[in-house]
Amino acid sequence: MTDEDPQEWDWLPRRTSTLTRMAIILASLGVAVLIAALFVKGWIDDRLDPPGDEGSELVVNIPQGASINDIARIFEEEGVVANSTVFRYYLRYKDAGDFQAGNYVLNQNMSVWRAKDVLLAGPAPGPADDAIRVVLPEGLTLAQVQAELLSQLPTFDADDLARALAFPPVRSRHQPANSTLEGMLFPDTYHLDSATAEDEAALIVRLIGQFDTVASEVGLATAPDTVGITPHEAVIVASLIEKEALVNEDRAKIARVIYNRLAAGWPLQIDAAVRYAVNKPSEPLTRADLAVENPYNVYNRTGLPPGPIAAPGRDSLIAALNPANGFWLFYARTDDPVVGAHTFSATIEDHEAAVAVCREKNLGC
Template identity: 45%
Template sequence: MTDLTTDPPSGAEHDDEYVVIPPESSRARKVAWVLGGIGAFAVLVLLVGGIWLMRQIDPAGAGEEVTISIPKGSTTSQIASLLEREGVVTNATVFRYYVRWKDAGPFRAGLYDGLRKRSAMGDVVSRLEAGPLPPKYTELPIPEGFWLQEIRARILETFPQMSAAELDVALADIRSRYQPPSASLEGLLFPATYRVEEGDELDEQKLVRQMVSTFEEVASELGLDQATQKLEGVAGARQLTPYEVVIVASMVEEEAKVPEDKPKIARVIYNRLAAGMPLGIDATVLYALGEHKEQLTRSDLQIDSPYNTRRFPGLPPTPIASPGRESLEAALNPAEGPWLYYVLTDEEGHHYFTDDYDDFLRAQRDARARGLL
C-alpha cells in the first residue's frame, strides 16, 4: 500500500511552485527622489515667480509725481515702454500683458498728470482710461460779417509768429469749390472760433484750408449745392448760382441785426432783383469804401463802384462779408412776403417791412425822430 502523506524526497526541485522575491531596487528610489525634487523646485519657482510678478504689478511705495505726454498714434506697446522709461511702471512687458488681461485701452494721446513713479499698474490703467488733460490752445475768433482783410489782420494779430507773406500765399492759392476763377476767398471763410493746440506747428496753409473746408461743410449741409432747385419758385432768385446766393447771404449778414429779420431781408433782396430795382444796401457802399462808418455822406453814396448798390442794379460782384449759418440759411429759405423796403424800428435791431414806398417814408421819418437813423 502506498503512503500518500509521505514528504517529497529530499533534494527534489519544484521550480514551478515557488517564486523568489528580489530585494527592492536602488534605481526606483533614485527616480522617486528626483521627481520629488523637481516638483519641489517647480513649486518654489512658481512661488518666487508669483511674488516677483506681484511686485511688478503692485510695487511698494509709489514715488514722486510724473506728468507724461503720449504722442498721437502710440500703440499700447509704445505707451508701456514710455511708462517704463519714465519709471511709472517697473516692467513694460508685464504692463502690456496686464492691460490685455484687464481688457483695457486703447489709450488716447495727450498729456497725463497724477501718475507716480513705481505706481501700481491698476492705478496707471485707471488714470489712462480717464483720458488726457484738456489740451492747451490759442483761440482764433472770427466774427460773422468780417471782411477778408479783417480776417487776415485777426490771424496775424492772434499769431504774430506767422508770416504775413505766407498767409497771403495761402489766401491766394487755396480755393473753395464755390469760388469763381477770378474771385478771392471773400465770404468763403466760415466765421467761427478756431483753436490751435499748444505744440502744433503754425501752418498758414492748414489754417486757411480749415476755414474753407468748414464753410464748405456748413454750406453743403444747408443745401447750397442745390441752390437753383431750392430757389426755383422765388422770383428774383431763379438761376442764381451757389456763389451768388453766398453774395446775398453776405448782404443779409450785414443788414440784419436780429435773427428773425434775416429771412425777410433775403426776400426783400430777391423781390428787388425781380423788380429790377437797385438793392440800395448801404453795407455794399461801405465795402466799396473799404472802411466802417456810422453815417454815409452824399459823396460816399456816389462812389463809382460795382459794389455801390444804390447806383447800380443787380448783385455786387462778390460777397461783402463772411456770412454765418443763419444768413446762409435765410438766403436759401427766404420768408414769404411782398416787401421791398425795411426800416429800423428799435435799438434791439428789429426792422419794419413794407412794400409801399409812402409807408416806408413814414417809417423812416419816425425812426429818425426817435434817433434810430
C-alpha cells in the same frame, strides 16, 4: 386615357404666364432691394470710414456736460467725422459714453472707431491742454479776417498769411474761378494745436473746409432750384444779410426784400455794400459815397454786387436759401418790437413812415 377638357387648355397657358410674370416682378423687386441695400451700405460705410487718408491734426475741445449729441455735432463741424448722426448711433451701438471734458488731439477725416478710441482714451495731456482758441465772428471782410488772425496768432507771419489767402492750397467747391476767398472762410471758434498755430496755409484750408461743410449742411448747392441763383450768388446774398440784419428774425425778411428788388429790376440800395466799396466799415456815408463808380455800389446799378462783402454765418446762409414770404421792397430800422429790429414795407408811403421813426430814434437813417 380620358378625354381632356378643352377649357383646361384655355386656362393652363394663362396660369403659367401669370406665374412667370410674378416671378419676373419678384426678381426685379429683389434686384431693386439689393441695389438699394448696397447703396445704403456704401453710403454708411463712407461715413463710418471716409475714403482717403486722415487729414491734418487739430485740437477739439469737449465742453463740460457735453452729451453724445453735442460731441457728434462738434466732431462733424470740425471735420473729424463725416456725419454726426452716423457717429452718434455708432457710439450708442458700442455703448460708449460719459466722455471726459477737455482737449482732444484728433485728425480730420477720421473713421468713427478711431474717433471713439481717442475719446475713450480721455483728454490729451500736456500741450493739448494749452490749445490755442481762435474766434472769427460773423460779418468780417477778408481783410478783417487777416487782421484778426495776425492779432490772435502771434506765431503767424504776415507775409506767409497774405500768401496763403491770395494763393490758397485748396478752393471752396462754391468758389468761382478768378475770385478771392471773400466770404469763403467760415466764421467760427477754432481750437488749434501748436503745429497749426504756426502753419498759415493749414489754417486757411481748415477755414475753407468748414465753410464747405456748413454749405453742404444748409443745402447751398440747391440754390438754383430754391431761389433761382447760383450757389456763389447765394453766398453774396447771405453776406448782405449778415451785414444788414441785427436780429435773427429779420434775416429771412431781408432776403425777401433782396429777391423782390432783383425781380423788379430795382437797385438794391444796401448801405453795407457801399461801405465795402468805399472801405468805410462804420463811418457815415456821404452823397459822394453813394454816387461812387464801383461794382459794389448797388445804389447806382441793378443786380447783385460781383462778390460777397463779408463772411456770412450759418443763419444768414439759411436765410438766403429760405426767404420769408412777403411783398416787401423796403426796410428801415425802428427797434420795434425789439432793439435792432427793422420795419418792412411794401409801399414807399409805409417806408417813409418807418424812416421817420428811425430818424426820430436816431438809429442811423
